[in-house]
Amino acid sequence: MERQWEGKRAILHADLDCFFASVEVLDNPQLKGLPIIVGGTGPRGVVAAASYEARVWGVRSAMPMSQARRLCQNAVVLGVSYARYAEVSKQFHNLLHRFTDEIEPIGLDEAFMDVSGCARLFGPPRLIASQIRDLVSRELKLSACVGVGTSKQVAKLASRRAKPTVVNGKIEPPKGIVVVWPGHEQEFLDPLSVRELWGVGPKTYERLKSVGVTRIKDLRMLPDSTLAQVAGRTGSRLGALARGIDTNPVESRSQRKSLGHEQTYPVDLNFPNEVDRELVRLADQVAARAGRTCVAGKTLSLKIRFADFQTITRSVTLPSPTNSKSMILKHVRKLVPEDACAKGIRLLGVSLSGLLLDGPRQLTLDEGITTERQNAISQSVEAIRERYGTRAIALASLLERDDLKEKRQFD
Numbered sequence: 001m002e003r004q005w006e007g008k009r010a011i012l013h014a015d016l017d018c019f020f021a022s023v024e025v026l027d028n029p030q031l032k033g034l035p036i037i038v039g040g041t042g043p044r045g046v047v048a049a050a051s052y053e054a055r056v057w058g059v060r061s062a063m064p065m066s067q068a069r070r071l072c073q074n075a076v077v078l079g080v081s082y083a084r085y086a087e088v089s090k091q092f093h094n095l096l097h098r099f100t101d102e103i104e105p106i107g108l109d110e111a112f113m114d115v116s117g118c119a120r121l122f123g124p125p126r127l128i129a130s131q132i133r134d135l136v137s138r139e140l141k142l143s144a145c146v147g148v149g150t151s152k153q154v155a156k157l158a159s160r161r162a163k164p165t166v167v168n169g170k171i172e173p174p175k176g177i178v179v180v181w182p183g184h185e186q187e188f189l190d191p192l193s194v195r196e197l198w199g200v201g202p203k204t205y206e207r208l209k210s211v212g213v214t215r216i217k218d219l220r221m222l223p224d225s226t227l228a229q230v231a232g233r234t235g236s237r238l239g240a241l242a243r244g245i246d247t248n249p250v251e252s253r254s255q256r257k258s259l260g261h262e263q264t265y266p267v268d269l270n271f272p273n274e275v276d277r278e279l280v281r282l283a284d285q286v287a288a289r290a291g292r293t294c295v296a297g298k299t300l301s302l303k304i305r306f307a308d309f310q311t312i313t314r315s316v317t318l319p320s321p322t323n324s325k326s327m328i329l330k331h332v333r334k335l336v337p338e339d340a341c342a343k344g345i346r347l348l349g350v351s352l353s354g355l356l357l358d359g360p361r362q363l364t365l366d367e368g369i370t371t372e373r374q375n376a377i378s379q380s381v382e383a384i385r386e387r388y389g390t391r392a393i394a395l396a397s398l399l400e401r402d403d404l405k406e407k408r409q410f411d
Contacts, residue, residue: 008182010125010148011250012113013155014096014132017143017163017174019109020049023088024078026141035059035075037068042266044346048080052164052171088140095135099128104250110159112152114250129177149180151246153198154188160196185244190217197241199234207231216242258297260351261285268307268344275345279332282350287325290352296321297352300328302335307344312337321356328352 016022020038025031035054039047045065057072069075089108096103099122102114115128122128129146136144147158158178165172180188194216195205207230213219219227220242227235240246251257261282269275290296301315314335322328332350 004182005119005125008116009114009150010116010118011150011152011155012115012125012129012132013147013149013152013159014111014113014129015145015147015159015163016092016109016136017145018049018051019089019142020080020085021051021054022142023081023085025051026088027084031076035072037065037072037075037077038080039065039068039077040264040266041065041077041079044264044266046264052166055166056169056171088142091140092136092142092144095139096132098135099132102250102252104252112155112250126177126179129179133176143174145174146177147180148177150182150185151244152248152250153241153246154180154185154244157192157196158188186220189242189244190215190220192216194219194242197238199238199241204231204234257355258351258353259286259289259293259295259355260301260349261289262303262347262349264305264347265345268346269348270341270344272341275336275341275348276333278348279336279350280329282348283325283329283332286350286352287323287328290323290355295355295357296323297356298322298354299352300331300335301349301351301353302332303347303349303351304336304340304345305347306340307346309346310343311347317354321354323352 021036024036024038033053034051035057036051037047037054037059038049039045043066047059047061047063047065047068049061050059050068054068054072054075057075059068059072059075065077069077085108092109093103093105093111096111096113100113100115100118104112106112115122115125118128119125122131125148129148132146133144136142145159145162147155147160147162149155149158158180162175162178164174192215194200194208194213197216197219200208208214208219211222211226211230213222213230219238222230222239224235224239227239229235231238263278263282265278269278298321299315299317301313303311303313305311314337316331316335318327318331328350
């Protein structure tokens with residue numbers, strides 16, 4: 001069977017089980033076996049992760065914390081410790097790099113790996129998946145599930161089926177590894193819900209359902225003309241995915257398209273000084289992360305969710321790439337609508353896209369002669385944070401509040 005991989009792409013999707021909750025158990029073994037919910041504990045808190053013991057009661061990620069507490073009244077509810085999760089995540093990704101540099105991180109707890117050329121060093125894909133699980137268990141004391149396929153889409157769906165499941169109120173143990181052998185993609189995909197394909201959101205699903213498409217097999221058999229009418233420009237891609245065709249490459253960290261941070265606030269922001277302080281915080285986080293990964297970007301985006309849940313995104317393209325905190329802050333401030341405070345702000349997010357590896361570049365007049373000094377300061381700040389932790393040093397404008405916390409990162 002292993003010879004089937006000769007001349008074929010071998011893509012792995014490695015995913016840590018219940019990552020946030022598992023790290024909490026790792027740090028406090030007394031929590032093992034208890035229903036654990038991790039997330040925001042305030043009035044607008046949202047579930048970030050739940051152990052399988054909590055999922056038995058119907059708790060799931062992205063659920064309002066108030067609802068989760070009602071469903072699982074004996075749950076242990078914990079706040080999110082992003083700095084600790086980031087530390088373990090770094091260990092996890094360093095472990096994966098022992099096998100290949102062709103790694104595309106997807107959040108803190110999962111990643112795609114292209115191991116097509118690794119057979120002579122580490123064996124066939126299934127053996128590499130087994131080694132990854134063993135290393136994660138032995139060195140990190142965590143559990144990982146791995147999907148193996150000829151494409152990212154198939155590998156992702158395979159890893160999902162390698163995880164533990166909750167059936168009739170009971171936790172079924174994980175398979176650990178699920179391999180979709182080359183040439184067997186159709187057999188694997190056909191019975192799955194079409195909702196699981198990338199690009200099929202709620203609206204697209206309803207349109208597909210209106211023409212009798214609920215399973216991937218139904219989508220595969222749909223005439224191209226009908227698919228184009230139902231799904232528009234994405235129809236041809238969905239048809240290819242339904243046939244197991246996905247040529248998207250594994251994009252290493254240096255090829256990442258964007259990075260950013262966002263924050264949901266327990267109380268709406270209604271005053272300009274509050275908004276500006278949060279923009280300073282977010283710009284600092286984005287610039288620091290861009291600097292750590294040695295990238296710069298040309299497009300800045302500001303995401304705002306108002307009290308009524310209306311969400312807007314505004315962007316600006318800069319003359320040249322930047323990862324300067326002052327430049328990010330300067331341009332993001334200009335993107336805030338004049339009436340934003342009057343509406344009340346529930347969420348803010350700042351992101352940097354159009355990323356390139358940072359290197360020598362022509363400075364603009366805006367950056368001026370202070371850029372070199374600012375870069376030196378930023379490097380010193382990051383060195384302090386690296387050694388003493390993210391709370392060791394902060395901007396003076398953030399010291400009016402005693403809740404300095406690292407913001408959630410998104411890619």
